[in-house]
Every structure is written in structure tokens, then in C-alpha cells.
Amino acid sequence: MTVAVPAQDASQHGQRRHDKYDRLVATAQSRPKLKVAVAHPCDAASLGAVFEAAGLGLIEPILVGPQAKITAAVKALGKDVSTMRIVDAPHSQAAAEAAVDLVRSGQAEALMKGSLHTDELMAAVVRREGGLRTARRISHCFVMDVPGHDTPLIITDAAVNIAPTLEDKVHIVQNAIDLARALGADPVRVAILSAMETVNPKVPSTIEAAALCKMADRGQITGGILDGPLALDNAVDLGAAKIKKIQSPVAGQANVLVVPDLEAGNMLAKSLTFLADADAAGIVLGARVPIILTSRADSTIARLASCAVASLVADAQRKQLAMPEV
Numbered sequence: 001m002t003v004a005v006p007a008q009d010a011s012q013h014g015q016r017r018h019d020k021y022d023r024l025v026a027t028a029q030s031r032p033k034l035k036v037a038v039a040h041p042c043d044a045a046s047l048g049a050v051f052e053a054a055g056l057g058l059i060e061p062i063l064v065g066p067q068a069k070i071t072a073a074v075k076a077l078g079k080d081v082s083t084m085r086i087v088d089a090p091h092s093q094a095a096a097e098a099a100v101d102l103v104r105s106g107q108a109e110a111l112m113k114g115s116l117h118t119d120e121l122m123a124a125v126v127r128r129e130g131g132l133r134t135a136r137r138i139s140h141c142f143v144m145d146v147p148g149h150d151t152p153l154i155i156t157d158a159a160v161n162i163a164p165t166l167e168d169k170v171h172i173v174q175n176a177i178d179l180a181r182a183l184g185a186d187p188v189r190v191a192i193l194s195a196m197e198t199v200n201p202k203v204p205s206t207i208e209a210a211a212l213c214k215m216a217d218r219g220q221i222t223g224g225i226l227d228g229p230l231a232l233d234n235a236v237d238l239g240a241a242k243i244k245k246i247q248s249p250v251a252g253q254a255n256v257l258v259v260p261d262l263e264a265g266n267m268l269a270k271s272l273t274f275l276a277d278a279d280a281a282g283i284v285l286g287a288r289v290p291i292i293l294t295s296r297a298d299s300t301i302a303r304l305a306s307c308a309v310a311s312l313v314a315d316a317q318r319k320q321l322a323m324p325e326v
Contacts, residue, residue, distance in 0.1 A: 041114035137171030158265030192228025
């Protein structure tokens with residue numbers, strides 16, 4: 001199924017197609033509906049995303065927040081909420097905690113950010129008692145639909161880890177690899193980005209890149225092919241890689257870009273969004289369940305793609321749990 005882009009989104013994007021996101025949505029539609037606890041969906045933007053995703057059969061939402069506010073916002077949208085479950089919570093913090101509790105009790109398989117601040121939702125996720133922590137470091141991935149690029153491009157971490165250590169980056173890379181595999185990437189080619197493609201002791205990110213690649217060689221990171229340090233141009237452009245004479249199975253064809261820190265990742269993702277007409281679907285990984293982060297500035301297709309990505313991640317997790325123990 002192809003997802004039609006509404007007129008306002010089409011005009012913003014020059015009538016371009018979103019083939020990569022359309023494929024993600026279509027694939028997710030073939031999976032079981034994702035049971036999602038939506039934390040504090042009290043405005044048109046967050047509720048609109050919920051109704052769009054539910055209408056396409058991607059999610060089965062549970063709305064968590066002040067019932068009166070949710071009902072009023074739904075009425076203003078002209079939608080019918082009678083078929084959706086509402087869990088009453090007095091304010092945004094309580095809504096975040098209640099949404100996490102729905103996951104812990106097995107009633108939901110994912111979280112979705114409503115009209116509360118990301119920090120409020122994540123505080124409930126990472127709390128020591130009653131949160132959703134795992135042995136993994138929590139990290140964020142943008143799954144970007146970039147015009148002219150053949151496949152979705154994963155950028156990490158541009159939203160959670162401000163200045164990740166080498167140990168943090170092991171988890172960030174592994175989360176991204178697992179995501180790419182859930183989305184059907186094969187092989188997963190991971191470029192560890194820096195400002196250059198040679199190891200320079202004066203540039204710490206180049207040393208960390210080299211260490212990550214050696215850790216992958218020794219099986220400390222699995223499921224993907226790593227190379228780095230690589231500059232952005234020779235990570236995504238074969239011509240640039242050839243000019244630099246880089247012999248690598250990753251250079252020029254990376255589908256995962258690991259940035260040195262949050263500032264670099266945020267600027268890269270926003271540059272692609274605002275200068276290259278890209279869309280960015282956002283997801284947080286490393287917790288017990290995928291966490292859908294949407295923004296009021298997101299296009300319709302980006303919001304739907306975020307739900308589709310979470311659905312595919314959750315489906316991969318279901319299959320892993322279904323595997324017999326060795």
C-alpha cells in the first residue's frame with residue numbers, strides 16, 4: 001500500500017514521493033498491530049499522529065493522560081475515540097509513569113510521546129525502580145528518507161547521549177545495527193564518522209572509531225560491518241571514496257552513520273531535513289520496548305514512519321523471544 005501524502009506535506013516536499021517510508025509502512029502493515037501506550041496525547045499534533053497510524057492498522061493505541069483534556073482534543077479534531085482505551089492520569093508526569101507501567105504489565109509493547117516534554121517521558125523510562133532499563137545504553141536513531149539516496153539512512157545518536165564515551169558508543173552502534181536488521185537491511189554497513197578518514201591522535205573521535213572497528217572484529221559488536229574513521233562524504237558517496245582510494249566494504253555505501261556526539265548528529269540530521277528535503281522518523285532503543293518520539297514539526301509521513309519503525313522493531317523482538325533457548 002502506498003501512503004498518500006496530504007496536500008500540505010506534498011507542497012512542502014515538492015510533490016516528491018516517499019518510497020522508502022512507504023515501503024516501511026507497507027511492511028509494518030503486514031505485521032500484528034503494535035499495542036502502544038501514548039503518554040499525554042493532549043493536543044492536535046500528537047493525537048493526529050495516533051489516529052493516522054491507527055487508521056492504517058499500524059498501532060492499537062492506549063491513550064494515557066487527563067481524560068477531560070484528551071476527550072476535548074479529540075472532539076476538536078472531529079474524531080471518534082469511543083473505540084480507544086483511555087487511562088486517566090492527572091498530569092504529564094503521571095501519564096509518563098502510567099504508560100511505562102502499562103508496558104511493564106504486558107498491556108503495551110511500545111511507548112509513544114504525546115504532548116509532554118521528551119525529558120519527562122524518558123525520566124519515567126530510566127527510573128531505577130519501575131522503569132524500562134536493560135543492560136543496554138538507551139540511544140536514539142533517526143531513520144531518514146533522503147531524496148536521491150536509495151535506502152533509509154540511520155543516524156545515531158542525535159537526541160539522547162550528549163557526549164558518549166567509547167563504552168556508550170558500543171551500545172549505540174549495537175542498537176543501530178539491530179534496528180537496521182529489523183528494517184531488513186542486509187548487510188548492515190556502519191560508518192563511524194569523524195572529520196577525516198585517517199586515525200589522528202589529536203582527534204579523539206578517530207581513535208574511538210578505530211577501537212569500535214577492532215571491537216567488531218573481536219565479536220564485541222555483532223551483526224554489521226564496521227569501518228571508521230570515515231568522513232561523511234566518503235561514507236555515503238562511492239565517488240568520494242574512490243578519489244580518496246579507500247578500500248572498504250562500507251565506504252560509499254553506509255546505511256548506518258554513527259556520529260561523534262549529539263551536536264554533530266543533531267546538525268547532520270537537521271541539515272538533511274531543512275537543506276536536502278529529507279524526512280526524519282525517530283525512535284529510542286535500548287529500553288525494554290521501542291519508544292516513538294514524534295515532533296510537532298514532523299510531516300505526516302514521518303510520524304507514520306516512526307510508528308512503522310517501532311512496529312518492525314517490536315516484531316523482531318517478538319521473534320527473538322520466540323526462539324528456543326540453546
